Each structure stands twice: as structure tokens, then as C-alpha cells.
Amino acid sequence: MVERRQPIKVTEAIRRVMNFAKAGSVEYVPIEASYGRFLGENLIADHHVPPFDRSPYDGFAIRAVDTGHASRNSPAELEVAGEIGAGNVFERPAAAGEAVRIMTGAQIPEGCDAVVMLEEVNEIEKNGSNYIQVKRNIQVGNNISFTGEDTKKGSLLTRKGNYITPGIVALLATFGYKNVPVAKKPKIGVIATGSELLEIDAPLEPGKIRNSNASMIQSQIIRAGGEPLYFGQFSDDLELCYNQVKNALDKVDMLITTGGVSVGDYDYLPDIYAKLGCDVLFNKIKMRPGSVTTAAEKDGKLLYGLSGNPSACFVGFELYTRPAIRTFLHSGTPFLQKATAKLGADLLKPNPFDRFVRGHIRYQHGQLVATPVGLDKSNVVSSLAEANILIQLPGGTSGYEAGRNVSVMLLEDQEGMTMEQFITENRP
Numbered sequence: 001m002v003e004r005r006q007p008i009k010v011t012e013a014i015r016r017v018m019n020f021a022k023a024g025s026v027e028y029v030p031i032e033a034s035y036g037r038f039l040g041e042n043l044i045a046d047h048h049v050p051p052f053d054r055s056p057y058d059g060f061a062i063r064a065v066d067t068g069h070a071s072r073n074s075p076a077e078l079e080v081a082g083e084i085g086a087g088n089v090f091e092r093p094a095a096a097g098e099a100v101r102i103m104t105g106a107q108i109p110e111g112c113d114a115v116v117m118l119e120e121v122n123e124i125e126k127n128g129s130n131y132i133q134v135k136r137n138i139q140v141g142n143n144i145s146f147t148g149e150d151t152k153k154g155s156l157l158t159r160k161g162n163y164i165t166p167g168i169v170a171l172l173a174t175f176g177y178k179n180v181p182v183a184k185k186p187k188i189g190v191i192a193t194g195s196e197l198l199e200i201d202a203p204l205e206p207g208k209i210r211n212s213n214a215s216m217i218q219s220q221i222i223r224a225g226g227e228p229l230y231f232g233q234f235s236d237d238l239e240l241c242y243n244q245v246k247n248a249l250d251k252v253d254m255l256i257t258t259g260g261v262s263v264g265d266y267d268y269l270p271d272i273y274a275k276l277g278c279d280v281l282f283n284k285i286k287m288r289p290g291s292v293t294t295a296a297e298k299d300g301k302l303l304y305g306l307s308g309n310p311s312a313c314f315v316g317f318e319l320y321t322r323p324a325i326r327t328f329l330h331s332g333t334p335f336l337q338k339a340t341a342k343l344g345a346d347l348l349k350p351n352p353f354d355r356f357v358r359g360h361i362r363y364q365h366g367q368l369v370a371t372p373v374g375l376d377k378s379n380v381v382s383s384l385a386e387a388n389i390l391i392q393l394p395g396g397t398s399g400y401e402a403g404r405n406v407s408v409m410l411l412e413d414q415e416g417m418t419m420e421q422f423i424t425e426n427r428p
């Protein structure tokens with residue numbers, strides 16, 4: 001008699017795994033290697049930016065008061081007392097009636113409180129000295145980039161757990177991080193099971209297929225920010241697979257297997273979990289594809305039994321493994337970000353269970369359009385190539401016509417969402 005499984009809702013499955021998701025440790029990497037990592041601590045400004053008042057233009061630093069009565073007919077004449085380029089400082093305070101030729105980025109000389117652009121002045125020579133003529137009254141503070149106007153000392157610039165973008169790299173450099181604290185990547189073990197599996201470089205044989213899931217999952221792990229550790233593919237043999245899983249579990253932060261989680265004669269993962277003494281968190285979810293997705297926990301470590309069917313395996317990873325990886329990386333928004341888009345083609349099949357249809361999103365005439373790609377079946381691999389979203393069709397709905405708004409999960413996005421946002425937001 002086949003075991004009867006208790007299906008649970010997607011949201012409940014998410015809560016169960018996330019109970020065991022935990023943040024990892026922090027390590028330092030050179031700034032050149034920090035792009036694409038996750039920040040290991042809050043970044044707080046330890047000085048003002050800019051650190052001194054500076055000129056945003058090439059021009060003359062002046063004392064505004066000296067232009068008090070200046071007009072087109074009666075310009076103020078200021079003596080050019082010296083010249084500074086960016087990186088240099090004027091060595092003495094400017095005196096009354098003086099101007100300092102100054103280049104963009106140079107520090108405003110003491111005594112000066114405004115800058116006039118080169119284009120705005122007449123430069124003249126009198127008695128062997130250089131003067132400028134200013135034809136209007138200049139206000140105090142005119143054309144000055146003030147100390148701290150970009151960012152103030154003590155302000156929070158970006159948070160721990162944020163994905164490091166080129167913009168964040170610029171900030172890290174500004175504040176002197178030659179080495180950057182980043183979240184350590186979780187080591188995620190991958191094991192493929194199935195006597196039908198051929199190595200990627202093997203020619204096809206009757207009844208056999210090449211193992212695509214192992215490579216796919218390893219790329220998904222890298223995309224999520226983890227480090228894959230591949231243990232190989234093994235035929236459906238209880239002892240062999242048990243030993244492999246047991247051995248791998250010691251070496252990783254989380255372990256993923258693919259295949260062997262359903263109710264077939266050679267589906268050994270349920271027996272392996274029992275033999276290991278794991279706590280099985282769920283083994284049936286009200287969703288398609290990926291209804292057999294299984295998660296277990298052993299001494300606080302998560303084990304994922306992803307389906308052998310490629311599309312089900314893919315979806316199971318994105319829904320349940322990715323957020324645990326991002327949590328390990330200290331992200332406060334570990335779930336795929338959702339958006340609302342217009343459906344690009346009919347999806348008329350009724351949805352007794354939540355469905356996650358592989359789709360492609362792009363702008364069409366300024367509107368986000370989400371179009372299903374490939375065959376919507378769990379054993380399909382070709383639909384995955386173009387998929388940059390999962391179109392979420394809630395259970396209990398009767399199908400969707402093209403043009404309706406649907407909720408989509410953005411597979412390539414790095415911003416993410418919190419668990420509560422993910423569970424509650426953007427339902428069409």
C-alpha cells in the first residue's frame with residue numbers, strides 16, 4: 001500500500017524551512033572581489049563626504065562681500081592671488097579684494113565663500129598683475145560643494161546583507177575598505193540520484209538520459225549566492241545513496257538531492273531520511289510543479305529532496321532553498337521579489353493548486369508583459385532556458401486570459417522581499 005502523504009500549502013512549507021534558516025559568518029575579501037557578494041556589516045560613514053568644502057566648477061574662489069556693488073557697468077575687480085588645481089590647497093587665507101583661480105574638486109581657500117565660473121568673468125592684466133572683473137553681486141555659498149552635503153559622518157549608507165552592486169563598491173572605496181566584510185558563502189552539497197542518469201559527456205543509450213539537474217542546481221546555487229559542492233550522481237541503490245548523503249551532510253551547510261522523493265519502488269530518499277533520523281518538515285505541497293518537494297532537518301541542517309523532474313526541481317529550489325541561502329548571507333529580503341505584469345498569452349487551465357509557470361518578462365510599449373515559455377509540465381527542461389520569472393497562479397482559480405494582471409517572481413532580481421511581503425503581496 002502506497003504511503004499517503006499530507007499535502008500542505010506553499011506558505012506553510014516556506015515557514016517550516018525558514019524556521020531552520022540561519023545567518024552564516026563573515027569573512028574579508030579584497031574590494032576587487034566584492035562585487036556580487038553580500039555585505040557582512042552595516043556600512044556607516046566615518047567621515048563627511050565631501051570631507052572639505054570644494055569647488056564644483058573651474059573658476060575663481062572669491063569673497064562674496066567683495067562683489068557687493070558689482071554691476072555690468074561697474075564690475076568688481078579682484079586681484080588673482082594664486083591658482084590651485086584639485087588635490088592642492090591654497091596656503092594662506094585669501095585677503096579682502098583677492099580671488100584664487102580654482103579648479104573643479106579643489107578645496108575652497110580659507111576666507112573665500114563663493115565661486116564664479118571661468119565663463120562668467122573677464123580676465124585682465126594691470127600693472128603686471130592679473131585681475132578678474134565680476135559683473136554681478138555673488139551670494140555667499142554660490143557654487144560651493146559643502147562638507148558633508150553628499151553624506152554626513154555617522155549616517156547609515158547601506159545595510160548588512162545587501163547585494164554588493166558597483167554603486168556600493170564606490171562607497172566602500174570612498175570609506176577606505178581595501179578589504180570588505182562579506183557574508184561567507186554557504187556550502188551547498190548537490191547529489192543526483194537515478195539509475196537512468198548518464199554523465200554529460202556520455203553518448204545516449206536506450207532508457208537513459210543525461211543528468212541536467214545537477215548542473216542546473218549548481219548554477220542556481222551560484223545565482224543565489226552560495227557555493228556548490230558536487231558529490232556526483234548515483235544509481236538508485238539505498239545503501240549507496242544513504243552513505244553518500246550521510247558523508248556529504250558532514251561537509252556542507254545544506255544538502256540538496258534530486259530525484260527519488262516520490263512514491264516509486266526506487267524512490268529511496270524517504271528511507272534515507274528515516275535511516276538518518278531526520279525530522280521531515282514536509283513531503284507533499286499543494287503546488288505544481290514540485291508537489292513532491294521534500295525538506296528535512298538534521299541537527300539544524302536543512303536537507304532538500306528536490307524532484308527529479310527538471311522543472312519541478314528548478315521551482316522547488318527557487319521557492320524553498322534560495323531564501324535559506326540568502327538568509328545565510330544575512331539578507332533581510334531573502335525571497336524572490338514579486339511584480340505585477342500583464343499576461344502575454346492565455347493560461348486557461350484551472351488551478352486546483354498554486355501553479356508556478358516558467359515565463360519570460362520584458363517591457364512592451366512601456367508595459368511589463370509576462371509570457372509563459374515552453375511546455376508547462378514538470379518533466380520539461382526546455383522551458384527553463386528562457387525563464388526569467390515564475391508566473392504565480394494561486395490555487396482555486398479558473399485560468400487566466402491574456403491581458404489580465406498576474407503576479408510574477410523575478411528570478412534575476414537581487415533586491416528581494418521579506419517573507420511576509422512574499423507571502424502576502426502582489427496577489428492578482
Ligand SMILES: Nc1nc2c(c(=O)[nH]1)N[C@H]1C(S)=C(S)[C@@H](COP(=O)(O)OP(=O)(O)OC[C@H]3O[C@@H](n4cnc5c(N)ncnc54)[C@H](O)[C@@H]3O)O[C@H]1N2
Nearest residue numbers: 192194211212213214259260261262267292307308309312
Ligand atoms: N504514483 C505516483 N507517481 C508519481 C507521483 C505521485 O505522486 N504518485 N508524483 C509525480 C511527480 S508530481 C513527480 S515531480 C515525480 C517526482 O519524481 P522523483 O522526485 O521521485 O524523481 P525520479 O523518480 O527519480 O525522477 C523523475 C523524473 O525526473 C528525471 N530525472 C531524475 N533525475 C534527473 C536529473 N538529474 N536530470 C534530469 N532528469 C532527471 C527522471 O528520469 C524521471 O523522468 O514523480 C511523479 N510520479
Ligand code: MOO
Nearest residue numbers: 290291292312378
Ligand atoms: O512534483 Mo510534480 O512536479 O508536481 O509534477
Ligand SMILES: [Mg+2]
Nearest residue numbers: 260262264267
Ligand atoms: Mg520517482
